[in-house]
Amino acid sequence: MTGMTAAVSRRHDRRWLAQVGAAAGLLLTVVALLLAPATPASAHAVLVSSSPTASAVVPSGPAEVVLTFSEGVRKVPGKIRVIAPDGSRADRGEPSFRGAVVTIPVDPAGARGTYLVSYRVISADSHPVSGAFTYSVGAPSTPPVDSGGDNRADPVVVNAVKVAKYLGYVGLLLLVGPALVLAALWPRRLSRRGPARLAWAGVGLLAFATVAELWLQVPYTAGGGLFDVTGAGVGDVLGSAFGTAHLVRLGLLAAAAFLLRPLVAGPVGRTDGLILAILGGSALFTWPLAGHPAASPAPAVSVVVDAVHLGSMAVWLGGLVMLAGFLLPRADERELGAILPIWSRWAALAVAALLLAGTVQGLIEVATPKALVETTYGRLLLAKIALFAVVIGVAAYSRALVRRRTAAGRPGRMRRAVWAELAITAVVLGVSATLVQTTPARTAAADVAGTPAGYFSTTVSSPVASIQVELDPAERGSNSVHLYAYTKDNRPQPVQEWKGTAALPSAGIEPITIPLLPLTDNHATGEISLPASGEWQLRFTVRTSDIDQATVTVTVPIR
Known part of the structure; x- marks a missing residue:
């Protein structure tokens, strides 16, 4: 009788310890949730516009470059740069982030030529967004090279992230399957040793995958190799919604592990089974909260x-x-x-x-x-x-x-x-x-990569000047035309007279005159309505003096 009492006491002690462990895990989860930063829901961000626009030629240097994304973004330290034509840094000070708008201070007294803007930011669904574009001051030149580093993600890191997520899925099903079958379908006469090992393998694999995802998120978002991990980077990741979701997952997994032990040893009570189901159901939400669905x-x-x-x-x-x-x-x-x-x-x-x-x-x-x-x-x-x-x-x-x-x-x-x-x-x-x-x-x-949808830009040469032609939005209907004239050494070329026509020979549309208005000595603009899709032929004649004149033709695909 004494032996039976002792056995019952031990079972009660194990159950009490399991419930205390589960409560501790839940407490850790609640603390992680309370410490989580409040972030608004938004979608995977893309660059929708910029000022200056991509490939634009502006008459004077801007005091700032403005990037506008589709949704709010977060900063990656040191990953937004403006490079001057000579390869030096043209940005001045730290960029400011206000939701979807990033403002980069730039030296307005910079040299003439082409500038490179490179960026890397973090979207709300934890994925990095990177890219680059150019604009020119006065006249285009050979684009500079960003010697400060590549903003593209390391392919080894990208693939490692996918492997870690795959292992997380495998760990989840290896944990859920044995727990469910042992609780409801397992014959009493069969040994539980094999399913128990499988369940604990699932716990270990899931924990490993979760920690690996936290580690890999540092180089994945900031750029770099597998071991390019710093304390500041880890802090940024743990303080993000992504980090919070993964810490919560680890807390719930720890809580569930206390209740899993008696389950794999033998049948458990209804209360323990219900708590384990609640922990598992709560943990499932950490996956979507750390990815696309939350955004x-x-x-x-x-x-x-x-x-x-x-x-x-x-x-x-x-x-x-x-x-x-x-x-x-x-x-x-x-x-x-x-x-x-x-x-x-x-x-x-x-x-x-x-x-x-x-x-x-x-x-x-x-x-x-x-x-x-x-x-x-x-x-x-x-x-x-x-x-x-x-x-x-x-x-x-x-x-x-x-x-x-x-x-x-x-x-x-x-x-x-x-x-x-x-x-x-x-x-x-x-x-x-x-x-x-x-x-x-x-x-x-x-995703328009910083350029309006359908935007067309090209430069063609003639004996008297190089003509940069821009058409926006390069679609059926109303379009804006901008023309810029430059000398062979990329200096503004004064133009005395501009003429332009647009035709679509394949559809039998004869040349339509484009009214052009000079804005500066080398810049003219106009508006034209293009009634059909196809390969339109734009012809422009520029007269730079009483005797110097040239005509150029540009084929523009109109959607």
Whole structure:
């Protein structure tokens, strides 16, 4: 009797310790949430405009360069630079950030010629945004080279981030699958040692992937190699929404680990199971809160559906791993006859949730049918859909075996079907890991890299002057024309008279006169309405003296 009392006491002690550990993990999570910075939801940022505009020629040096992004951005120290024609730094002081607008102080007394603006900032979904463009003061010259470093991400780091995310997904399903099956479907006569090892492997893999993502985020956002990590960089990452979400994930994982120990040892009470389910459901939200969904046009909807998508994936694939690795090889026919119909219903619900959540998220992130086929994100999504369709076909075959009650008596067919599902979904997980690192289609389709959509600019030479031709927006309808004349040594060339016409021979449209108004000695502007798409031929005649005159022709594609 005394032995029984002692055993009961030990079980109570273990349960009490597990609940205390879970409470401590939850406390850490709450503290991390309270310390999190308040940041507004916004989309993956792209540069939508700049002043001066890309490739523009301005008569005098600006006092500042203004970058306007599609959404608010954060600073990456030392990664916004303006390079003068001689290669020196033209920016003066630190740039200012006000939401989506970045203002860079520039020396207005700089030399004439072409300036290079390079930038690297962090968008709200934690991804770096980088690029460069040029503008010229007085006249174009050979573009300078930025010797201060490359703003592009290290490909080794980019690939390492994808690997870490993939391992995180694998760790999640290896944890969820055993926990779910051990709690609800595991036969009492079978040893729990194998599923327990798998569950703890999932915990370790998930913890490793989370820490690796935090580490890699430093060089990924700031630029640099795998080990270019500084204390200041780590502090910036931990203080961001990305860092907060990952710290919360680690806290929830620590709390869940205390309750996982009694679960893998034997059946647990309803309260412990409920707490473990709440911890797991809460942890699912840390993935969308650290990525694209939190920055979508409908963040609340995107975060919820992405968490549902991820949870359904973990239940389905984790259950398949348990089915293929343990239940089908070890359970007898009677046990499989009881387990497989229940699992079949669970899998059907998980797949239905996957399809619904994936459809909603796809509509939000892609936005238009055109973006689905013309962007990398859209094409990856199509590949994922195609693979998923194959998996659904295999799953339907498995479900048919269960309905015909042949799986329990002949588990070989079922096992082969399950392994086929797992093999294909392993590829699907790889595509998913790439998708979360890819600019959403809704944003990529609108990415104009600092130049207005359809903006056209070119320079053509003639015996009397070089003529820079700009057409904005280079689309059907009203267009603005700007002309600049320069000498062979890139100095402004005074022009006495400007003439211009536009024609579309392929559509039978005869030359239309472009009214041109001189603004300065070497700059003229005009407005013209282009009624159709096609390769328009623009002809300009410049007269620089009573006897010096030349005509140039430019072909402009109009959409």
